[in-house]
Amino acid sequence: MRRPHPPRPPRATRPRLLTVLVAVSVLMATTAASCGDEKSNVTSATAERSAVAEVIDAPATVTARAAATLTAPADGILASLRVQPGQRVKRGQVLAVVDSPSAQQRLRQSKEALIAAKRAGRGVGTGDLTGSRRGTDKAADEAFDVARDAANKIADEQLRDALLTQVISAQKQYAAAARSADQAVRSVQRGVAGLNSAVGALSSAQRLQAQQAYDLAKATVDALTLRAPIGGVVQPGGTPAGGGTGLDALLGGGQLPAGLDPSALAPAQAAPPPGVDDAIGAGGRVTAGAAILTIVDTGALGLAAEVDETDVLLVRPGLTATVELDAVTGAAYEATVRSVDVLPTSSARGGVTYRVRLALGAGKLGEGGPAPTPRPGMNAIVHLQVRQAVDAITVPASAVFSADGRDSVWVVRDGKADRAPVTVGVQGPDLVQILDGVQAGDRVVIRGADEVTDGQEVR
Known part of the structure; x- marks a missing residue:
């Protein structure tokens, strides 16, 4: 006989239904x-x-297919909010615009510097070469730091990665130009090359630095227009942290996975104090990194079940299951195993469990009518029929x-x-x-x- 599992904590105050999947052909005398x-x-x-x-019971959580939290890329004002809570949006749709005077100012300054660099002549004297190189390096480092800091505050993973990649690429290009300028300066100082070649190399590095600073500042300003990275339903603010309702839990992830193919992923935002609405309305002040909207893709709901190590070897993709929700008494939902994680997770009881990911199907009420559609984060019990x-x-x-x-x-x-x-x-x-x-x-x-x-x- 299978050795008993450690006791599981109760998941609901209502008594659990007993699953009886055994058809007995003849009554035993x-x-x-x-x-x-x-x-x-x-x-x-x-x-x-x-x-x-043979049926295995496992606690589970309803999961969304994907979710993305949009945050302010810079300090400023939420100039416009073009969607309402509960509205369904399409990928790429403009949701909000942030007005950031500081970001706009950096863009104006970088544009002026770029124009000046392009107009600059070759009037750099020999004694100014080293000082000019240091000044160019300092300006480049500042531009890269500002751009990297702005990119890291963007919650849209795809947009954030694209901006960070742009910063890295710009750094590599500038480093190559700076090496050429250094070599030219050293040649002039050793008397083996003319001044014009050094000044020309230095001017090229300065123009490249100014162009990159402008491009990065413009990318930050462009990011002030918040677009939906995925299609789904809009809710204001971020996702609550802790209590199993963070974004990773809603997506079915442990180590993130949430495994459920999220198109975009952002860290869970800290929950506001009780009684405080975290929604930011149009005209409200925002700080860099503040959560403005979250889009949740509920087009294909799933389940993240925790199966004990003594049972997980019996679970495989394609197995069918029935599901009970704590929120819908008497309803039974269909589910199918999609995958079984290779690495374990440690349960709160100190045991070892493995995450099993399932596709959640339609449900029926006890009287035969259709059951309501669950919401991500709801608690469930999955009855996995592993052998028959x-x-x-x-x-x-x-x-x-x-x-x-x-x-x-x-x-x-x-x-x-x-x-x-x-x-x-x-x-x-x-x-x-x-x-x-x-x-x-x-x-x-x-x-x-x-x-x-x-x-x-x-x-």
Whole structure:
């Protein structure tokens, strides 16, 4: 028999429904017989052929397919908000515009510097070469730092990565130009090259630095127009942190995964104090990194289930399951296993579990009507049907016990108990499949097995 799992904490105040997936073809006739003293009671039953299914129960959370939190890329004012909470938006749709005077000022300054660099002549003297190089390097470092800091405050992962890649590329281009300028300056200082070549190389580096500073500043300003990186439903603010309702939990991820192919992902924002709305309206002041909107793609809901290590080897993609939601009493939903994580997660109880990801299907209420569509983050219990036998020799689960390291049953032969080692197959909640050791029609002890001894009379 499968060794018992450690106790799981209750997931709801309502009693859980018992899953019965076993169809018994013939009722087992039971007889009671007294043996030993008057207080002992041994009950036997007949092994029959019937269908039996093995079901694993696992706690789970409803997950969204993807989510993205849009944050302010710079300090400023939320100039316009073009969507309402609960509105469904398409990918690429403009959702909001941030007015950032500081970002606009950096763009104006970088544009002026670029114009000046392009108009600058070759009037740099020999004594000014080293100082000019240092000034160019300082201006480049400042531009790169400002651009990198602005990019890191953008929650849209794709946009953030694109801007960071632009910064890295600009740094590499400038580094190559700076090396050329350095070589030219050293040649002039050693008297092996003319001044014009050094001034020309330095001017090229200055123009490149000014162009890159302008491009990066413009990219930050362009990012002030917030576009939807994915399609979905809009909600104001970010996602609450902690309590299993963070963005990673809503996506089904442990180490993020959430595994559920998120198109964009942002860190969970800190929850506001109780009674405070975190929604930022048009005209409101924002700081760099402040969450403005979150888009959740609920087009294909899923489940992230935690399966104990003693059961996970029985779970594979394609298995079907039934699902109960704490929020919808009496409803049953369909689900199919999509994948099983390779790496484990540590549960709050200290045990080891593996995350199983499922596609969540439609549900039905107890009276047969359609069940409401769940929301990401809702608690659920997944009943995974891992094995099934249709025409199997079965005995009640209580008949099987462990002796000398083997599963065994007491078989009643000629009125006497005979211990028979057995091989167990599919293990249902009530019945167990016996692969060998017992035949259909054999009488087996199903109660009081711990009181029976070999050869004892059982009537």
